Amino acid sequence: MHEERCDVAVVGLGAMGAATLYQLARAGADVVGIDRFAPPHDQGSSHGDTRITRLAVGEGAAYIPLVRRSHAIWRELEAQSGEALFEQCGVLVMTSSEAPGRHHGADDFTAQTIELARRYGIDHEVLKASEIRARFAQFGPIRDDATGYFEPEGGFVRPERCIAAQLDAARQHGATVVTGVTVSSIESAGGGVRVKTADRTFVANKVVTCAGMWSAGLLGEPFSALLKVCRQKLFWFRLEAPSIFAEVSPTFILSDGPSETDICYGFPPIPGENSMKIASEQYTGLDSIDSLDRTVSQAEVAQMYRDHVLGNFAGVTPELVKASVCTYTVTPDYGFIIDDHPALANVTVVSACSGHGFKHSAGIGEAVAQRCLTGRSDVDLSAFSLNRFR
Numbered sequence: 001m002h003e004e005r006c007d008v009a010v011v012g013l014g015a016m017g018a019a020t021l022y023q024l025a026r027a028g029a030d031v032v033g034i035d036r037f038a039p040p041h042d043q044g045s046s047h048g049d050t051r052i053t054r055l056a057v058g059e060g061a062a063y064i065p066l067v068r069r070s071h072a073i074w075r076e077l078e079a080q081s082g083e084a085l086f087e088q089c090g091v092l093v094m095t096s097s098e099a100p101g102r103h104h105g106a107d108d109f110t111a112q113t114i115e116l117a118r119r120y121g122i123d124h125e126v127l128k129a130s131e132i133r134a135r136f137a138q139f140g141p142i143r144d145d146a147t148g149y150f151e152p153e154g155g156f157v158r159p160e161r162c163i164a165a166q167l168d169a170a171r172q173h174g175a176t177v178v179t180g181v182t183v184s185s186i187e188s189a190g191g192g193v194r195v196k197t198a199d200r201t202f203v204a205n206k207v208v209t210c211a212g213m214w215s216a217g218l219l220g221e222p223f224s225a226l227l228k229v230c231r232q233k234l235f236w237f238r239l240e241a242p243s244i245f246a247e248v249s250p251t252f253i254l255s256d257g258p259s260e261t262d263i264c265y266g267f268p269p270i271p272g273e274n275s276m277k278i279a280s281e282q283y284t285g286l287d288s289i290d291s292l293d294r295t296v297s298q299a300e301v302a303q304m305y306r307d308h309v310l311g312n313f314a315g316v317t318p319e320l321v322k323a324s325v326c327t328y329t330v331t332p333d334y335g336f337i338i339d340d341h342p343a344l345a346n347v348t349v350v351s352a353c354s355g356h357g358f359k360h361s362a363g364i365g366e367a368v369a370q371r372c373l374t375g376r377s378d379v380d381l382s383a384f385s386l387n388r389f390r
């Protein structure tokens with residue numbers, strides 16, 4: 001079979017792959033990106049209109065340089081593409097619970113967020129319940145002992161638009177984008193790497209895999225033992241009219257109990273849509289990704305409203321506008337994996353980033369492209385190495 005050659009092949013063109021392809025092409029590499037669907041799409045982990053971004057990343061200090069670079073790259077892409085990608089409406093991280101809330105591996109997520117903001121000089125305010133209510137009436141029902149962290153530079157990004165903008169920019173820089181084609185195997189080929197699909201074979205000097213929830217199936221051990229795919233549900237509930245939401249409302253993360261599933265997060269109404277998007281988190285792994293149920297049941301809608309909307313929010317009706325299913329691909333410590341494949345030379349693996357990766361994706365793409373082309377990156381990626389699981 002004829003072999004198509006390139007410097008670097010990127011497998012998977014969702015959040016991480018589109019960013020990596022763009023940065024490689026921008027740096028002048030001869031690059032091919034391959035995806036089983038036609039990104040942006042709604043089959044993986046990067047759909048649903050919005051993703052929260054925040055500079056004080058309560059998951060740990062190692063993430064802060066990545067999100068800072070991402071914010072800068074999205075602004076550059078906005079200027080190039082004319083698309084609105086990043087809405088800086090602020091983010092409010094809150095605890096409204098008897099005990100501190102655990103989130104993404106941090107024992108007291110709100111306190112850790114505040115601590116990191118102080119340490120890294122990130123502009124913020126610490127708010128009492130009365131101050132949160134006075135500023136944002138939608139949080140009226142929170143507990144009197146609730147605490148909040150408000151970061152004006154946070155907000156949300158538009159995942160589908162970010163992916164499309166980076167793929168367009170990658171094409172403009174000469175990248176080849178192959179869609180609707182599934183990679184079936186990745187194997188060493190002399191000094192390079194052979195990437196096979198049903199009827200094409202690519203030979204690259206280097207390969208970056210960004211296969212999201214499909215990573216374990218494509219890469220085998222140790223990834224199949226480390227990555228757990230968890231079904232997540234997104235809900236858009238209609239707002240009461242007239243709305244009590246302030247014209248500029250923040251995105252939010254609210255711990256309303258001590259366990260890692262006692263959490264909800266959400267977004268202000270998008271102009272023209274009189275609804276609030278809200279979600280909670282689940283960490284039960286699927287037996288197989290083929291068993292993923294992509295529909296949201298009436299019982300799940302009612303449970304979400306009862307468990308997280310009532311008691312935390314005012315001005316939100318139980319009427320569902322729309323719902324969607326998405327997946328987290330989670331490592332044992334909720335951190336990222338960005339490292340060489342231990343058994344396949346010249347293959348870099350970028351994990352689906354455990355349900356908190358989008359805000360970092362543009363910066364990850366830049367760092368992975370640098371690592372691929374020069375052997376080092378401006379942002380230190382050592383916190384995301386596989387070694388920590390050995």
Ligand SMILES: Cc1cc2nc3c(=O)[nH]c(=O)nc-3n(C[C@H](O)[C@H](O)[C@H](O)COP(=O)(O)OP(=O)(O)OC[C@H]3O[C@@H](n4cnc5c(N)ncnc54)[C@H](O)[C@@H]3O)c2cc1C
Pocket residue numbers: 011012013014015016017034035036037039043044045046048050051052053181182183184210211212213214215218232233234279326327328351352353354355356357358359360
């Ligand atoms: C409900 C939900 C809410 C989230 N909220 C936030 C948030 O508020 N803030 C935040 O920062 N992060 C958030 N995240 C996390 C973030 O969205 C993910 O970390 C990120 O989008 C994952 O991107 P990815 O590129 O790894 O995966 P994907 O975007 O799913 O991309 C993987 C791609 O690989 C392709 N692919 C897979 N296998 C193959 C193959 N064999 N051959 C060819 N192509 C292949 C797929 O088609 C797909 O396009 C959330 C995630 C979910 C699910």
